[in-house]
Amino acid sequence: MTAWLPWLDRQGRFSLLRGATFALVLIPALILAYEAWNGQLGSKPWTQAVHDTGTWAVRLLLVTLAVSPLRRILDWGKLIGIRRMLGLSVLAYAIGHFSLYCIDLAFDWGLIVSEIIKRFYLLVGITALIGLIALGVTSTDGMIRRMGAKRWQRLHNLIYVITGLGLLHFALQSKIDVTQPVLMTGLFALLMLYRGLNRFKIAVTTPVLVGAALLTGLVTALCETGWYAFATGVSPWLVFQANADIVVYQDIASLRPGHWVAFAGLVVALGHAFRAPKPRRSRQDGQPVPVRAGS
Template sequence: MIGWLPWLDRQGRVSGLRLGVFLLVLLPALILAAEAWTGQLGSKPWTRAVHDTGTWAVRLLLVTLAVSPLRRILDWGKLIGVRRMLGLSVLAYASAHLALYCIDLAFDWGLILSEIVKRFYLIVGITALAGLVALGMTSTDGMIRRMGARRWQSLHNLVYPVMLLALLHFALQSKIDVTQPVLMSGLFGLLMVYRLLDRFKVALTPSVLVVAALATGLATALCETAWYAFATGASAWLVFQANGDILVYQDWASLRPGHWVALAGLAIAAMGAVRQRRADRPRRGRNPEVAGAAR
């Protein structure tokens, strides 16, 4: 039983990092439960609960995918220890998302199946959930040993298409306002840029991270423009021009998803620069001694 307690490390000791992450992933569910108990979920409480759990499933999946890049950029090895917990929390929220949807339809299985068949975004969502179930069931150390590291890694690479399906499901059900899906898509794009740079052995220096942040922010703005242009027929130029409103009005409310993606990338670049500077200090301190020894 001790091995399943999420706040303990592999040696059975309480980990502050694991405990903090566990409480944070539990917090949205507690807030939703409190709002339900006090009647603050509006006129359609089940619908609101369905949307909130689905949104948090996507957000936590994004955070899960951020673990490996941030571990490299920040040189924070212990961060990898919370990835499994984050992944299982994604499955928990996604499962709650489906369960609440079934409750909202009064467990009318005929109606539920017909809705899934008729609506493309529900087919996409169910497919993403099936992928999460497969990943969750094979997340244990025992499954890694049974499958072998290579086969296990090949299966768990499905997390990337699952993320794409989740984002598509989120965008399609959002209909007109796709601000949140576009923001999460941009952040996912930023994480994929980090992975591609690492794959091609490009050093993740602060300057490289700054360029990646600005380029991904621009790409996010263009994706938002394209979505509204094709989905609603809105003027592509006016939508893209809205990204410049922050300069005109100097109002935080004018920040678009592209801005937030760029700011997130710049914040990571700044943290990477601080980490690199701290890592360089001991080397600089040893240089005079090394130089003296050489003389």
């Protein structure tokens, strides 16, 4: 049984990183349970619980996707040890999200199925959930051996499509206020840009990371502008101009999703500047040898 304890590493020793991660992924569920127990979920508690669990599923999904790029950028090899736990926590919150939705509809399966068929955003969401279940079931070491590494990797590369579907579901059900979905989409774009740097063998330097942060922040602001322009008919210029309010009013409440995405990217760039591996000298000729992430 000790092999299944989430706070132990593969050698059966207590891991502070794993233990802290396990505690942190439980906090949203504990807060939700506390609010439900004390009647703090508003006039529609089940609906609020559905929204909260769905939001946390998306947030944790992005955290999971951040593990691999941050492991390389910050030269923090131990991060890979919490990726599976984070992925399973995403699945747990997503299943909780759907289960609470079914409870809200009193487990009327005819109504549930008809709602999913009629409403596009529900169809998108259930497709993403099915994908997460498939990845969760095949996440064990035993399944990797049975499927073979290449087939397993091809299947798990679907996580990017699943994330896109989850973000679309989030945005469509948010209707008018899409601040959170736009923020999550911007962070997803930043993570994909990090992966692109690795794929195309672009040197990950602090200036490159700063440029990636600023570029993704700008793209996020443009996405927010486009969404409101097409969905609500609001003037695109007014929406885009709102991103400059932080300069005009110097009020943190004026921060838009694009600002937060750029800020997150700049924090990563700063972390890289401090944690970037320093070259070590070869024993043979004294020439500097770069230290790779995780070495």
